Amino acid sequence: MTSATAFGTSGALARGLIDAGWSPSAAVTVRILVAAAVLAVPVLLTLRGRWGLVVEHARLVTLYGIGAVAAAQLCYFQAVARMDVGMALLIEYTAPVAIVGWLWLRRGERPSRLTIAGAMVAAVGLVLVLDLVAGGSLDVIGVLWALAAMVGIASYFLLSADDSSGVPPLVLVGGGLVVAGIGLVLAAVVGILPWTSSTDDVVYAVGTVPWWVPLLAIGVIAGAFAYMTGVAAARRLGSRLASFVALTEVLAALVFAAILLDQVPSPLQVLGALAVVGGVVLVKLGEPRPAGEPEAMPAVAGLDADGR
Template sequence: MVTMTHDGAVRQRLGSGLVCAVVSASSFGLSGPLARGLMNAGWSSASVVAVRVLVAAAVLVPIAALQLRGDWDLLRRNASLIIGYGLVAVAGTQLAYFNAVAHMQVGVALLIEYTAPIAVVGWLWVRHQQRPGAITVAGALLGITGLALVIDLRSGAATSWIGIAWALVAMIGAAAYFILSAQGDGTLPGTVLAAGGLLIGGIALLAAGAIGIVALHATANPVVFQDFTISWWLPVLVLGTVTAAVAYVSGIAATRLLGSRLASFTALLEVLAALAFAWALLGEAPHAIQLLGGALILIGVLVVRRGEHTDA
């Protein structure tokens, strides 16, 4: 009876976690096409990121303040986690990725960054002796193979050692996102972690722009998508509320329910979401090989989920 109850609790936790993970991946996936529209209208990539995280912080900070209920000591006890989350998981990852793109193809940079689940598995194995089972490893290989097909790398793509180095830094930052999202003393709400991290990350990006590490410039030009044109403020609003506020909060919830390992592999669905949104908003239809890759990612995530349930 106890075993059956425990099994039911595990299934419920995994189910809730997967729902949060899908919401997070879908929200994150929308950010790319919206950001592309703003950049085509004259925005710099760093400006898009900075506005995105600061709008999200403005949305979440009041909610986080209510959740704290005046317990400011909770922030003090988790200050290192919140600061690390903001500087590494938010600002650091974004800066590293855009610097990588400046030296190499976007697809190659994405492929390197999205090997983060392997880094998560390695970290949990070395640091916490959480050795992955054979089923988890098989699902991981399927997911990474599918990711390579979805990105659809072209032969002879130009790259550089500087770009590779920056992409590896972005990969470490993405891995840190999943590891840090699962941390906390059990009393820190996910919204508080997300709000604090986004606020610190946004300020860090503004500081990076002020000293010339990244270029910050924006325009009020209309934003043109495939079949419609809208004012600049609407994609900015959606970027902040949906692709950052909702994405980070649901991502933290997913990681705390699923664990860093399964959550990091489920996040590969973000690539599929980005592909679908790019098709709808930018007219970038996926190739057949990308559809095959998408199927492999889905199968890989299901296999990893099975492996994590068996371990649990």
């Protein structure tokens, strides 16, 4: 929940930067580079010269950096540049449904009827969230970016929960941030990603701040701190339960968007948001608990499999 709350600040902070003249790719690149710099010393202390560990698991670290960090963040920032923060995040957090589908295809873990019902409820909720019933305008490109971010966040939960490699969480996060940062910088240099930045003050509903304040906030709070606590949680809870608890990010993002951007959803969209969250809860409840995975209530309370 701590990780989810920290992540929940990113959309509102980024939207302020984008409105001030920053491109989504520039904002996300600086966020990742700042987070990588913050974690550099702790990562080195954790490795204690064991560089062979990184080389041995270079594929895992690279996949984490490209999918769980770069793709997820970039697509989400592209989405919030075109639509409300809360709406983009609600689409992104249909990721648990994608995880269920992936586990079904990859491991043959067939979803239960309750899981299927939950997916249908979440789908109905998305229709309300996107304001389709009321005839609201739909930014198709924004929705596609949010769906792409959903794939990225699904890979974040799956890769973060995999502790079979023996890679320490801090090393996985730090290495992934470095890979993501280098990849985004190279993409900007060769012209694949547009890069625009500005030193103009950033205007939020609560006031105006210098441009470097939100940049540091999304790098330190919504970057390094959020990823570090998120991986630590996923290692203890598993991908399913971690993605369930992380739904609190939706609530946090809606609150921060209302405070910082004055983005308040309509009553119909609130009903849709509740349906999306409720559908994902049904998806979670309908899935069998793998052998050896801790029970839901102790895990949410912060206990590991041994009850500590």
